[in-house]
Amino acid sequence: MKDEQPMQTFEHILDDGKLSSTQILVVLISFLLMILDGFDITSMSFVAQRVSEQLQISPTNLGLVFSVTLAGMMLGAMLIAPYADKIGRRKMLIASVIAIGLSMFLTGLVTEFWQLAFLRTITGLGVGSMLANITALTSEYTPTKYRSFSVAIISAGFPLGATIGGIIVVPILPTYGWQIVFFSLGIATLVMAVVVYCLVPESLQFLKTQGTDNALKQVNGLLVKMQRNPISEFVVDSQIKINKASVLTLLSPQFRTKTIQLWLTFLFVFISLYFLLSWLPKLIINEGLSESDSVFSAVALNGGGVVGSLLLGWFAANFGLTKLIGIFLSISGLAMLSFGLLFEYMNLFVLLFIIGFLLLGAYVGLYSASAKMYPTEVRATGIGWALGLGRFGAVIGPYIGGLLITYGFSMQLNFAVFAMPLILAAVFVFQLKVR
Template sequence: MSKPISLQLDERAISKLQYATIFICFLMNILDGMDVLVISYCAPAIAKSWAIGPEALGMVFSAGLAGMALGALLLAPYADKIGRKKMILISAFLISISIYLTSFTNTVPQLIFLRFVSGLGIGSMLASTAALTAEYTPNRSKDFWVSFVLAGYPIGAVIAGYVAASVVPSSGWQMMFKLAGFASFITIPLIFLFLSESIEYYLKKQPKRALEKVNRILRKLAIQEISTLPEKRIKSLGIPVNQLLSKHYKLSTIQLWIALFFAFGCLYFLISWIPKLASNAGLSMELAIYSGTVFNVGAFFGCVIQGYISSKIGLKKTIAIFLVVTAVLMAIFSVFIGSDFVLIVFGLLGFALQGGFVGLYAVAARMYPTEFRTTGVGWAIGAGRLGGVLGPALGGVLVGMGLSMSANFMIFAVPALLAGVVTYFISSKEIS
C-alpha cells in the first residue's frame, strides 16, 4: 500500500511545482500590500484635487477595510467549495479591475464603492494564498513558508510608497492607480498557467475529473499516480462556518479570534498613527514619513525569521515571544523619544509585531482541515479586522485627548501582551 500523498511530500525535497506555487502566492501578497496602501499614498493628492476633508477620506479608508473584512468572512469560504485556484483568480480579477477603474473616479461615492470591491478581493486573496501554501508545503517547514508568503504584504507596502513618491507628483494620483491595476491584471495569466490547485481539495471534495487532475499534478511532482480516489465522506459538513465552532474546534477557534483581535488592534494603531506620532515625538517630517517604511521593512524580516524559528521551536511559543517583545518595546518607548534610535525602534516594532501577527495566519492554516481551511483562515482574519477597525479609532480618541506618544504606546502594549499570552495557550493539538 503506497504512502499518503501528504506524507510523500513531507519526505521529499521541495519541487519546482511547489516553488512555483509559493512564488505566485508570495507575488499576490506583494500586490495586495501595494493595493491596500496605494490609497494612503494618494490620499493627500486626491484631497487636494477634489477639495475634500479628512471625514470623506476616512469613509474611503473604512470602505476598503470593510471590504477586506467581508472578503475574508464571506468570499474566502467559497474557496473550500470551488477550489483555491479559482478563488485566487476571482480575487485577482476583482482587485485589478477595481484598482484600475479607480483612476477614472471623480466623486467620493465612486471611490468608496471601488475601494470596497478591491477590499473584497484582497480579503479573500489573503485567506486563499495562506491555505494553498499550507497545502503544498512539507509539514517540517509549513510555518516558514506560510509566513514567507504573507511577508509579501509589507514588501508591497514599501514598493507602493517608493513608486508613489515619484509617480504622484509628476503624473498625478490617477497614474498610480493605473499602474497598480495593470500590475495586478498581468498576474491573472500567471495564476491561470502556473498555479496548481490543491491536491487535498481534489481528493476530499472530488469535483469532476478529480482523479485525472490529481494524477496530472502527481506526475509533475514525480510521485506515483493513484488509480482511485479515496472514499468520499458521505456525511455533509454543513455550513463550513458552523464547523469552526463545533465541539472539536470551538475553544481553539475562539482563542485564535481573540489573539488576532488584539494583534490587529495594536498593528493597525501603529500603521495608522506612526508617522503622526513620530512627528510629535520630535522626528523631522521626512524621518516621520520614513518611519512607516522602516516599520514595513522590519516587518518583512520579522515574518521570515519568525517562520524559521517556528519550524525549530514551535509556532505558539515563537509567536508568544514576538508579541511579548512587542509589548515590552512599546511599554519602554518613552526611553527612546528624542533620540535618533527611535527610528530603529520602529523597525524592531515592525519586526516583532508583524512577525508574530503573520504567525497567527500560519496557526489558522494548520488548525483546520482542508474541507474548511480557507473558511477558518478567512473568519480568523475577519474577526481580527474588528480589532483593526477599533485600534486606530481608539488611538484617534487618545491622541485627541492630548495623551503623549509614550502613553499611547503604553496603553497599546496591553493588547500586544494579551495576544501573545492567548496564543501561547491555544488548545489545538495541530499547533506545535
C-alpha cells in the same frame, strides 16, 4: 515510476522527495501576489495627505476610508473566502485578483469621497478573500516540514510590498501625483490575474475532497508532474469527519476552544497593527517631520516586518510556533507602551524597525498557525473567519486612531493606547500551543 498505490495520509502526500518546480512556482506566485496586496492596502496611507487635501476629506472621513477598506477585507475573508472550500482555491483566487485589479485602477479616477470609499471597499473584499485562499493553497502545496516557513515567506510579501511601495512612492508622488500609484497597481494586479490563470494549479488536497474520478485524474496528473507516485484511490482519514465546511464546524467541540482563542488573538493584533499601518505617516507629519520622513517611517516598520516574518517562520521549525508568536507580541507591546521613553534614546526609524520586526513577525506567524490548525475540508473557512473577525479589530483600530488624532493625542500617547491589545493577544496566543 512505481506502480500505483493508495496513500496512507493524503495530507503528507508531498512530504517525500525534492521540491518540484510546480511547488516552487505556487510559492513564488503567491509571494508576488502578497507583495502587490501589501502595496495595495497601504497605498492609501502613503498618499493620504495629498488625497485629503485634493478631495477635501477630513481626518475623520479619511479614517472611514481606511476602515471600509478593512471592513471589506473582513467580509471578504468571512463570507467570500469560504467558498473556496466548495469551488476550489484556484477559481476563487482568480476572481479575487481581478476584483482587486479593477478597483485599484478605478481608484485613480475618483473625484468624490463616496467613490473612494466604495472602491476601497471592493479592494478590501478582494484582498480579504485572496489572503485566506493563498495561505491555504501555499500550505497545501508545501511539505509538512517546511509548511510554517513557506507560509511565512509568502506572508512576508505583505510587509515587503508596503516597504517597496513606500520607496517607490517617495520620488514619484511629487512629480506624477497620487493617481499614478493606483493606475500602476491596478494594471500590475490584472497582469497577475493572467499569470494565476495560466500557471497556478488547483490544490491537490481540495481535489481530494471532491472524491470524483475526474479529481483523481487531475491529482495524478499533478503528482506525475511533480515526480511523485500516482495513486489508485483517495483514502479517507477516519479521524476527520467533516460533512460541510461552515463556521458552525469551526465552533464544533472538535475545534471550538482553539478557534475562539485564535479569533481573539487576531482581533487584538489587528487593532494595533492596522492603526500603525493606517496612521503612522500622518502621526509622523503631525510631529513636525517631513512627508518623506513619514513614508520612510512606514518603510522602516514594514521592513522590520519582512525580517521578523522570515526569522519567525524559520525558527518555528525548532521551537513552538505559538510560543514564538507570544514572545514577539509581548515584547512589541512593551516597546509601544514605552515608545515615548525609548524615542529619547533611539533613532525613530530604528525603533519602528524593531516594532515592525516583532509585531508583523507575529502577525505573519498567525497565518501559519491558522493554516496548521484546520484540516483541508475547512482550511479556507477557518483561515477566512480568523482573518475576518480579526479585521473587525482592523476596522476599529484606524477609526479610533482617527478620533484620537482629531482630539490632538500625541504619537507617544497613541502608541501607549494601542500597546494594550498586543499584551492581551499574547495572553491568548500562548494558550493555542500550535507547533
